[in-house]
Amino acid sequence: MPRQLPLFASAKNPTILVGDRGDVTYIPEFLDRATADTLVEELQSDTQWQADSRMMYGKRVLVPRETASRGDRMRQPWTPTLEVVRKMIERHTRTAYDYCFLNLYRDGRDAVAWHGDRDGTRDARLVVASLSLGTTRQFQLRPKKDSGLLYNPISVDVNHGDLVIMAGDTQLYWEHRVPRDPRITGERLNVTFRQHTARTSAN
Numbered sequence: 001m002p003r004q005l006p007l008f009a010s011a012k013n014p015t016i017l018v019g020d021r022g023d024v025t026y027i028p029e030f031l032d033r034a035t036a037d038t039l040v041e042e043l044q045s046d047t048q049w050q051a052d053s054r055m056m057y058g059k060r061v062l063v064p065r066e067t068a069s070r071g072d073r074m075r076q077p078w079t080p081t082l083e084v085v086r087k088m089i090e091r092h093t094r095t096a097y098d099y100c101f102l103n104l105y106r107d108g109r110d111a112v113a114w115h116g117d118r119d120g121t122r123d124a125r126l127v128v129a130s131l132s133l134g135t136t137r138q139f140q141l142r143p144k145k146d147s148g149l150l151y152n153p154i155s156v157d158v159n160h161g162d163l164v165i166m167a168g169d170t171q172l173y174w175e176h177r178v179p180r181d182p183r184i185t186g187e188r189l190n191v192t193f194r195q196h197t198a199r200t201s202a203n
């Protein structure tokens with residue numbers, strides 16, 4: 001069974017989820033409720049979502065969620081609140097982001113399977129800052145099979161306004177997912193702030 005975070009992980013204190021061959025920090029309530037609500041309203045009213053597909057066992061299947069991208073020089077730009085939140089996350093992580101990737105989980109049947117971001121690319125060490133909005137879902141991490149690491153899977157409930165920061169070697173040695181949970185009826189939005197190329201923010 002995945003390990004649940006202890007109760008003292010709440011109350012706005014950052015919690016280190018991964019500290020070995022990777023660097024993953026969970027920050028509950030990174031955004032206050034009003035900012036998180038405004039961001040959801042903006043994204044819901046002004047995002048063109050797409051249904052992606054991928055090949056599985058020789059058949060093309062739809063991925064179980066909708067996705068979009070926004071950012072500098074992109075067809076869908078930052079919204080005003082997204083721009084404010086980007087700056088907040090840039091200050092906190094001392095990293096500049098030039099785009100974000102959005103996931104829309106319409107209910108608990110939508111999910112993302114185990115994967116590492118930027119697998120196999122030279123950008124695997126870039127910081128990914130992942131913001132949760134809407135319905136609470138589980139975010140899970142486990143070591144990759146060939147990592148040599150022997151930790152059990154880690155599971156954290158990510159709520160409206162919570163932030164997970166993945167840095168360092170995380171994408172090389174760990175993978176993550178949001179599992180299905182058919183009991184969940186509410187919608188969740190996830191915004192991952194990313195950079196096309198590594199840059200360090202001045203402030």
Ligand SMILES: O=C(O)CCC(=O)C(=O)O
Pocket residue numbers: 101103112117130139176177178190192
């Ligand atoms: O929804 C999440 O919290 C994770 C999203 C994710 O894994 C991804 O966009 O690569």
